[in-house]
Amino acid sequence: MKNKKKISLWEAYLTKEIGIEFKACLYFFAILFFYCVYRLVCGVYDASILHMTEMIFTCYIIGYIQVYLFGNFDESEKFGGREITGLIVCIGLYTAVSCIGNWFDGNVSVILGFASYLLVVYVCVLLIYRTKRKIDDKKLNDDLKLFQAEHKK
Amino acid sequence: MKIDIKQITEGEESVVIRYRKLTPPINKILTVLSGDDNRLRGKTDDGEVFFTPDEILYLESVDDKVFVYTLDRIIRIDGTLNSFMIEQADESFFRCSKSMVINTLRVTALKSLSSNRIDATMEGGEHIIISRRYASDFRKLLKGDR
Numbered sequence: 001m002k003n004k005k006k007i008s009l010w011e012a013y014l015t016k017e018i019g020i021e022f023k024a025c026l027y028f029f030a031i032l033f034f035y036c037v038y039r040l041v042c043g044v045y046d047a048s049i050l051h052m053t054e055m056i057f058t059c060y061i062i063g064y065i066q067v068y069l070f071g072n073f074d075e076s077e078k079f080g081g082r083e084i085t086g087l088i089v090c091i092g093l094y095t096a097v098s099c100i101g102n103w104f105d106g107n108v109s110v111i112l113g114f115a116s117y118l119l120v121v122y123v124c125v126l127l128i129y130r131t132k133r134k135i136d137d138k139k140l141n142d143d144l145k146l147f148q149a150e151h152k153k
Numbered sequence: 154m155k156i157d158i159k160q161i162t163e164g165e166e167s168v169v170i171r172y173r174k175l176t177p178p179i180n181k182i183l184t185v186l187s188g189d190d191n192r193l194r195g196k197t198d199d200g201e202v203f204f205t206p207d208e209i210l211y212l213e214s215v216d217d218k219v220f221v222y223t224l225d226r227i228i229r230i231d232g233t234l235n236s237f238m239i240e241q242a243d244e245s246f247f248r249c250s251k252s253m254v255i256n257t258l259r260v261t262a263l264k265s266l267s268s269n270r271i272d273a274t275m276e277g278g279e280h281i282i283i284s285r286r287y288a289s290d291f292r293k294l295l296k297g298d299r
Binding site: 015075077129136137141150151152 | 258262263265286294
């Protein structure tokens, strides 16, 4: 009975890993969208597999940094110093890798646009999680009231 | 435990309990004898006290000692959180972390936190975090799916 109820360490680890994987996919698609729009504007109608590989690996690594070093700042309830540092570091890392990997052909204005775009993406993700939690709050409190009404002695 | 039962034809009925340590079974017997099955026994700085499960906001286990928190008292009880849960067999009491049990009927508000945790505000204003390990079970409890 004990084993049935409690989540094992392995399951807890797996939950965290799935969270990171989900995060990596989310940011990969956001970055890929920006990259594809840039390529389309430049009149190029194909994407480099090497660039995409770099993107997904970067997203995974930064996903780990986000979760383990910066306390999952894009899902946090409050936005303090640690979260702002995390945001700046992660945007900086993505931008640095985009420069090293030459995703935007060294075009400075596009790279700066990419950094601003990442900031917007992070803010959107933060707002989405906040809204999700608010909806969840409402559900939880409704369920609590029902439970209490049924169990009041 | 040795049990001596003696039937008498006259005189007042009496029960004598001799114990070395106030264990949960002894406590239970005392509670039954005190005339109210629903009452629990515990200790405060002022001595022994009785209280009902309804009064409990939450229980906390600290260094193998279990403390009951009501609106105005902190009471130490014998046993463990597990033995309390088994004795009470009341689904209003929910194990919300390794060291805490909350009385769901005395929760005033719930707040969803990141990483699937839940913040429960108790009647006294205390905030208790329901850890991720127990949060899904808590949601099931509220929905009646447990």
